[in-house]
Amino acid sequence: MRILISGAGIAGPTLAYWLDRYGMTPTIAEHSPALRTGGYMIDFWGAGFTVADRMGLRPEILRHGYTVQEIRVVNRHGVRVAGFPAEVFARATRSGFTSLPRGDLAAAVFGTIADRVETIFGDSIAHLEQTPTDVRVNFVRHPPLTFDMVVGADGLHSRVRDLVFGPEARFERYLGEKVAAFQVEGYRPRDELVYVMYSEVGQQVARFAMRGDRTMFLFTFADDDPSGPSDLDGQRALLRRHFGRSGWECPQILDALDTTTDVYFDRVSQIRMPPSNGLWTRGRVTLVGDAASCVSLLAGQGTALAMTGAYILAGELHRTGGNAAEACDRYQRLFGPFVAKKQRAAQRFAGVFAPKSKLSLFARNQIMRLLTTDWVANLTAGRGFKDPIVLPEY
Ligand SMILES: Cc1cc2nc3c(=O)[nH]c(=O)nc-3n(C[C@H](O)[C@H](O)[C@H](O)COP(=O)(O)OP(=O)(O)OC[C@H]3O[C@@H](n4cnc5c(N)ncnc54)[C@H](O)[C@@H]3O)c2cc1C
Numbered sequence: 001m002r003i004l005i006s007g008a009g010i011a012g013p014t015l016a017y018w019l020d021r022y023g024m025t026p027t028i029a030e031h032s033p034a035l036r037t038g039g040y041m042i043d044f045w046g047a048g049f050t051v052a053d054r055m056g057l058r059p060e061i062l063r064h065g066y067t068v069q070e071i072r073v074v075n076r077h078g079v080r081v082a083g084f085p086a087e088v089f090a091r092a093t094r095s096g097f098t099s100l101p102r103g104d105l106a107a108a109v110f111g112t113i114a115d116r117v118e119t120i121f122g123d124s125i126a127h128l129e130q131t132p133t134d135v136r137v138n139f140v141r142h143p144p145l146t147f148d149m150v151v152g153a154d155g156l157h158s159r160v161r162d163l164v165f166g167p168e169a170r171f172e173r174y175l176g177e178k179v180a181a182f183q184v185e186g187y188r189p190r191d192e193l194v195y196v197m198y199s200e201v202g203q204q205v206a207r208f209a210m211r212g213d214r215t216m217f218l219f220t221f222a223d224d225d226p227s228g229p230s231d232l233d234g235q236r237a238l239l240r241r242h243f244g245r246s247g248w249e250c251p252q253i254l255d256a257l258d259t260t261t262d263v264y265f266d267r268v269s270q271i272r273m274p275p276s277n278g279l280w281t282r283g284r285v286t287l288v289g290d291a292a293s294c295v296s297l298l299a300g301q302g303t304a305l306a307m308t309g310a311y312i313l314a315g316e317l318h319r320t321g322g323n324a325a326e327a328c329d330r331y332q333r334l335f336g337p338f339v340a341k342k343q344r345a346a347q348r349f350a351g352v353f354a355p356k357s358k359l360s361l362f363a364r365n366q367i368m369r370l371l372t373t374d375w376v377a378n379l380t381a382g383r384g385f386k387d388p389i390v391l392p393e394y
């Protein structure tokens with residue numbers, strides 16, 4: 001079975017790994033000229049961790065990962081005002097838990113298929129046409145090719161979804177916040193293994209010190225306007241507008257931002273596709289990862305969910321002997337309700353990243369203080385860190 005996967009992020013290469021392992025022939029088309037390794041620190045656990053484990057990636061992921069010791073909130077003078085030990089998260093998950101840069105995870109997953117799966121970098125699907133027996137694909141650059149199936153694993157702003165299901169605006173639910181992530185070398189101060197956050201009403205900036213004298217930064221801010229600059233200068237200017245007069249290390253972090261060109265900047269949005277209309281599948285085309293069901297960074301689990309969905313889709317294709325209709329139906333029934341739950345939970349989390357008022361900022365910090373008490377931490381994390389899905393063995 002020849003399957004074209006659009007997108008070499010996290011979901012695409014995971015899907016390619018399993019399809020290849022089951023004897024099918026995946027091809028990836030990635031519009032960037034090389035693997036994109038940007039992004040922020042992700043917490044990685046749950047069903048996605050189990051999938052990574054089944055791919056033999058546990059040692060590599062743990063090697064790149066960090067065992068965060070403390071989540072710390074500071075005031076405008078850098079003085080600690082709230083926080084809790086991060087090990088409550090690890091304790092609450094049975095699968096394994098680590099925090100690692102998204103780019104390291106992307107590279108590790110891609111490494112499993114780099115020598116085995118054809119990847120067309122620097123290209124994108126221009127047009128596709130489904131016939132009863134196959135899908136004919138025209139690329140922007142590459143000559144046309146024919147596949148048995150096409151999977152859109154091309155992220156929040158999926159091209160495949162646009163071409164086959166309709167414009168993004170129909171499925172995107174903007175959560176009223178924007179996010180920017182970047183890293184630089186040599187930043188001072190450093191707080192080893194501490195996730196340091198400074199929040200004001202409607203916005204927050206966080207930093208984490210990494211190996212190799214690098215530091216990662218994450219800005220999140222409330223913004224009613226879903227549109228935003230797509231060019232780097234415009235993004236920098238918008239961040240300066242929001243954080244230019246802020247306390248703590250904000251001026252210094254904005255200066256650091258000016259020294260890099262690798263900035264991840266996006267809306268915080270979810271993708272919700274109506275189950276009544278075939279959910280993620282139209283004939284021989286289906287979607288996986290953020291393209292299908294982006295949960296947003298508020299879920300803290302986008303990468304793990306992308307890997308879980310990809311694993312199930314590949315497994316069902318294998319189980320049904322390549323029957324796309326039956327496999328997609330089972331994939332959606334197994335994974336759909338699970339990811340919908342995660343989306344609802346993520347929406348409730350919006351206030352943590354950009355508290356709407358002084359009162360909610362105060363309340364959030366109080367809750368964080370309570371997490372220093374063992375039984376409260378166990379109860380809270382125990383609830384939030386359950387992955388109510390049984391991963392099939394294929
Ligand atoms: C560089 C980068 C940095 C990120 N940083 C963060 C972060 O800091 N915090 C956070 O919460 N989430 C971040 N994300 C999103 C996060 O990675 C996803 O939520 C999660 O990994 C789901 O994985 P995915 O494979 O579905 O999507 P993604 O990881 O977004 O991968 C999608 C892939 O598709 C490619 N693509 C896009 N359009 C096309 C096209 N037309 N044709 C072919 N390929 C295409 C993209 O280049 C990308 O490689 C980032 C994504 C990227 C690409």
